[in-house]
Amino acid sequence: MDRRTFLKTAAGSGTIAAAPGLFAPALAQGAAKVLRFVPQANLANFDPIWGTTYVVRNAAALVYDTLYGVDANLKPQRQMVESEETSADGLVWTFKLRPNLKFHDGTPVLAKDVVMSLTRWSARDPMGLMLKGIQKELVAVDDRTFRWVLSKPYPKMLLALGKNNAPCTWIMPERIAKTDPFQQINEYVGSGPMKFARSEWVPGAKAVFERFADYVPRAEPASWLAGGKKMNFDRVEWIIIPDGATAAAALQSGEVDWVEQPLPDLVPLLRKNPNVNVDIADPLGNIGSFRMNHLHPPFNNVKVRRAVLMALDQEDYMRAVVGDDTSLWKRLPGFFTPGTELYSEEGGEVLKGPRNLEAAKKLLAESGYKGEPVTCVVAQDIPITKAQGDVTADLLKKIGMNVDFVATDWGTTIARRAQKTPPGQGGWNMFHTWHAGADCTNPAPYTAIRGSGEKAWFGWPDVPAIETEVTNWFEATSLDQEKAAISRLNKAALDNAIFAPTGFFLVNQAWRKNVSGIVKGPLPFHWGVTKS
Amino acid sequence: MFAYILKRLVSTLPVMAVVGLFVFSLLYIAPGDPAAIIAGDQATPDDIARIRAGLGLDRPFLVRFAEWAVNILYGDLGTSIFTGQPVIYLINQRIAPTLSLMLVTFVFAVTVAVPIGVLAAWKAGTWIDRLVSTFAVLGFSVPSFVVGYVLAYIFALQLNWFPVQGYTPLSEGFGPWLGNLVLPAITLGFVYIALIARITRATMLDVLQQDYMRTARAKGLGKGAILFLHALKNASVPIVTVIGIGIALVIGGAVVTESVFAIPGLGRLTIDAILRRDYPVIQGLVLLFSFIYVLINLAIDLIYTVLDPRIRY
Numbered sequence: 001m002d003r004r005t006f007l008k009t010a011a012g013s014g015t016i017a018a019a020p021g022l023f024a025p026a027l028a029q030g031a032a033k034v035l036r037f038v039p040q041a042n043l044a045n046f047d048p049i050w051g052t053t054y055v056v057r058n059a060a061a062l063v064y065d066t067l068y069g070v071d072a073n074l075k076p077q078r079q080m081v082e083s084e085e086t087s088a089d090g091l092v093w094t095f096k097l098r099p100n101l102k103f104h105d106g107t108p109v110l111a112k113d114v115v116m117s118l119t120r121w122s123a124r125d126p127m128g129l130m131l132k133g134i135q136k137e138l139v140a141v142d143d144r145t146f147r148w149v150l151s152k153p154y155p156k157m158l159l160a161l162g163k164n165n166a167p168c169t170w171i172m173p174e175r176i177a178k179t180d181p182f183q184q185i186n187e188y189v190g191s192g193p194m195k196f197a198r199s200e201w202v203p204g205a206k207a208v209f210e211r212f213a214d215y216v217p218r219a220e221p222a223s224w225l226a227g228g229k230k231m232n233f234d235r236v237e238w239i240i241i242p243d244g245a246t247a248a249a250a251l252q253s254g255e256v257d258w259v260e261q262p263l264p265d266l267v268p269l270l271r272k273n274p275n276v277n278v279d280i281a282d283p284l285g286n287i288g289s290f291r292m293n294h295l296h297p298p299f300n301n302v303k304v305r306r307a308v309l310m311a312l313d314q315e316d317y318m319r320a321v322v323g324d325d326t327s328l329w330k331r332l333p334g335f336f337t338p339g340t341e342l343y344s345e346e347g348g349e350v351l352k353g354p355r356n357l358e359a360a361k362k363l364l365a366e367s368g369y370k371g372e373p374v375t376c377v378v379a380q381d382i383p384i385t386k387a388q389g390d391v392t393a394d395l396l397k398k399i400g401m402n403v404d405f406v407a408t409d410w411g412t413t414i415a416r417r418a419q420k421t422p423p424g425q426g427g428w429n430m431f432h433t434w435h436a437g438a439d440c441t442n443p444a445p446y447t448a449i450r451g452s453g454e455k456a457w458f459g460w461p462d463v464p465a466i467e468t469e470v471t472n473w474f475e476a477t478s479l480d481q482e483k484a485a486i487s488r489l490n491k492a493a494l495d496n497a498i499f500a501p502t503g504f505f506l507v508n509q510a511w512r513k514n515v516s517g518i519v520k521g522p523l524p525f526h527w528g529v530t531k532s
Numbered sequence: 533m534f535a536y537i538l539k540r541l542v543s544t545l546p547v548m549a550v551v552g553l554f555v556f557s558l559l560y561i562a563p564g565d566p567a568a569i570i571a572g573d574q575a576t577p578d579d580i581a582r583i584r585a586g587l588g589l590d591r592p593f594l595v596r597f598a599e600w601a602v603n604i605l606y607g608d609l610g611t612s613i614f615t616g617q618p619v620i621y622l623i624n625q626r627i628a629p630t631l632s633l634m635l636v637t638f639v640f641a642v643t644v645a646v647p648i649g650v651l652a653a654w655k656a657g658t659w660i661d662r663l664v665s666t667f668a669v670l671g672f673s674v675p676s677f678v679v680g681y682v683l684a685y686i687f688a689l690q691l692n693w694f695p696v697q698g699y700t701p702l703s704e705g706f707g708p709w710l711g712n713l714v715l716p717a718i719t720l721g722f723v724y725i726a727l728i729a730r731i732t733r734a735t736m737l738d739v740l741q742q743d744y745m746r747t748a749r750a751k752g753l754g755k756g757a758i759l760f761l762h763a764l765k766n767a768s769v770p771i772v773t774v775i776g777i778g779i780a781l782v783i784g785g786a787v788v789t790e791s792v793f794a795i796p797g798l799g800r801l802t803i804d805a806i807l808r809r810d811y812p813v814i815q816g817l818v819l820l821f822s823f824i825y826v827l828i829n830l831a832i833d834l835i836y837t838v839l840d841p842r843i844r845y
Contacts, residue, residue, distance in 0.1 A: 042804060044614040045570065050583070051614075052572030124579065166572060182579075182586040184616050202625050203615045204804040205796030241697055241794040242803075245681060249689055249696040250794070381807070408563070411809050415565035418577050439574065447574045455576070 033234040036256040038247045042240045043207045047185045049124050052166040058523045062209050064170035064190035068162025069225025076162030077226035090153030097144045102214045103173055104195045111140035116177035123181040125167050127160035127444050155477055164225055164438055164522050165445035193229045207238040222528045229527040236526055251510055258511040260524050264323055270510050281509035283520050284337050284437030288317055288502035290392055291459040292430050296422050299429055303367035305497035309350045311360035311399045317502035320387035329505040334490050335449055337437040338504050347491030360399045371402045375423035377431040379410040388432040388502055417458040438522035443470045451498055461498040536845040544826045551822045555815050556597050564809040566613045587613055610812030619816035629699040630797035634782055636713045641721035649732025650759055656737055664729055671726025676785055680719040680792040697794035716793040720785045724778050731774040735767035768839045776832035780825060
């Protein structure tokens with residue numbers, strides 16, 4: 001081949017490659033009826049009771065319906081339920097379902113399905129377990145009515161049935177809901193606005209949802225899990241893109257419509273793209289944290305835990321996690337979600353004001369700490385935990401602690417954190433994580449706040465005062481009573497340094513400008529979204 | 533020959549058995565707990581323990597291994613802990629993208645690498661030779677994910693010639709199928725080209741100095757005939773060996789490339805399974821990859837007999 005022939009060939013190749021439609025992304029006609037969404041994680045299983053990860057809950061919200069649903073004010077509203085009655089003593093609850101509710105297999109939703117679904121749910125959910133503990137009877141009265149009889153009043157009943165924290169009260173056919181709650185179901189039939197296209201499910205790559213023609217949305221406007229869940233798409237395709245840079249590129253090129261959690265580093269780039277919108281994903285945000293193991297030295301000593309809180313500068317953590325955009329984070333001298341009605345800073349002085357390393361060192365010396373190694377487990381494969389771990393290691397060294405930094409992955413971290421053995425025998429002293437703000441609005445879903453010792457969340461703090469206030473909150477019958485209980489709880493938790501909050505932060509979501517109707521919330525609500 | 537192939541295939545059985553035992557043992561002692569991942573972040577230790585029991589992960593090592601090994605003998609690789617789907621089904625879902633990627637990479641790499649290796653040897657010591665050597669050094673040095681991002685930025689985002697991510701089955705058209713594979717194949721083929729080009733150059737240099745090459749030139753044969761019919765054929769045994777070894781490299785590289793380009797292949801399945809501690813899937817994939825390696829080695833040995841009639845089994 002001579003030079004001239006080569007150049008002709010090369011030019012021809014370029015022409016072919018540039019020809020529209022040959023190599024370009026295959027966008028079928030009627031693509032406006034398909035929403036392509038990149039979820040935060042892989043949908044590896046689809047049993048929302050057996051597996052309670054956020055991504056499973058988010059997918060379940062499309063396929064399953066709930067009896068009640070919280071709205072944007074965190075108030076539970078009727079969803080599948082048409083009406084409810086409570087006896088004067090608060091012990092008997094009678095619920096009536098809306099008419100014409102159908103499952104995706106065409107069968108009607110009956111009260112017996114609800115009873116069995118609630119039975120399975122109540123074995124796994126913290127609020128469900130409380131209900132189960134005081135349950136005398138849960139029965140179907142007729143096809144549309146079921147009754148729950150309790151041995152003592154449960155004022156938070158509607159919140160339990162409508163909360164957005166996993167596991168929610170997803171309603172399934174009785175035959176499926178009979179499955180042991182610790183075994184995985186193998187049929188995914190709900191009564192929600194979308195059907196799960198199981199034949200197209202490629203775990204780790206794609207999950208497809210198709211519109212359920214028989215779904216009857218409520219008449220009220222949609223608000224989070226409440227109101228009419230009107231779908232404007234025939235298909236919703238969840239495209240799993242594990243690499244954040246690839247997801248951002250796919251959004252820019254128009255191959256996907258909506259990315260649930262773009263990489264914070266790439267948000268400035270996305271903002272510059274004229275075809276892309278970027279905004280806060282969830283106004284309830286997230287609370288960063290590290291847990292200290294109360295079972296073993298040195299953190300079995302409250303003085304050591306308090307010394308760490310005294311030295312801790314949340315700004316260091318937030319800048320490491322989120323960056324320098326100060327609109328995305330704030331200091332958090334407490335444990336509950338800022339901006340919600342139970343938020344409290346009671347007892348938060350230890351986290352406020354200029355940091356005093358000398359005072360922290362002094363308190364550490366008083367505690368009797370003798371330089372024992374602190375096994376600090378840090379998952380390197382999750383940017384949030386890695387960033388927090390690096391800051392913590394530096395913090396501990398500054399106050400004179402001997403850090404044994406264990407760099408590992410999240411899979412190992414969550415296995416290791418369950419070990420109660422001493423750090424030298426496979427246990428741990430501290431690990432890093434974060435909590436969705438939606439899970440920290442009250443004590444019901446907030447397992448990390450509990451102080452029930454061996455039964456508490458990892459770190460196993462034993463603080464009876466916290467448990468007393470949790471009970472007071474559950475039994476409160478007015479908002480003022482609830483606020484008072486939470487204030488006392490917040491103070492007890494900080495006085496005992498049950499864990500270290502490292503700050504409150506927000507994350508963004510991003511979508512193409514031809515997509516509208518996306519709302520901010522604790523999960524990506526697909527109803528009400530349209531695409532031109 | 534048939535007896536030889538049969539003997540080699542039978543000899544893979546103990547190899548696979550050792551691999552199986554090794555992988556199973558390694559995963560048993562490796563840290564991590566799939567039950568904790570399934571249960572979610574709010575789960576209590578008791579919840580996790582009950583899920584673990586439900587999955588049968590609390591049973592003794594020997595019981596689990598025996599059950600797995602017996603199932604393997606019946607062709608059952610087990611069931612994914614997370615999806616509840618058979619491992620064979622998951623592999624079947626993912627094998628086409630990976631085979632497609634390997635095929636395009638292989639064709640692309642061999643088509644580019646062998647000619648430039650021959651060219652470098654023929655023009656040894658010239659700027660062409662140095663250019664090929666520089667390219668080879670770059671191919672070995674630059675991580676494939678960097679190559680992938682650069683290619684995606686230029687050819688997908690800026691020029692819009694190719695999609696950024698995903699895979700389109702061949703049944704939906706050759707153009708879309710190839711379009712999704714071009715950038716990943718170049719990414720994956722970068723190091724493969726460097727490897728093959730280097731060995732081609734070195735082997736060709738050696739062959740070109742042989743007496744029979746001088747004879748060929750003295751006979752008045754053209755450059756093309758000398759290089760490709762005489763020299764390359766005699767240099768082909770080590771080249772084919774490296775191509776075969778390189779396929780192992782490609783399988784390893786596919787893990788990264790499939791992640792960068794979001795191709796739903798076996799590489800991503802492997803990564804996902806490892807991160808989630810989905811033991812049956814990991815075990816099934818390692819067995820599959822081991823079997824592929826064994827087959828590749830066998831194929832290479834058989835190709836030797838075609839390339840060099842002196843080799844007989």
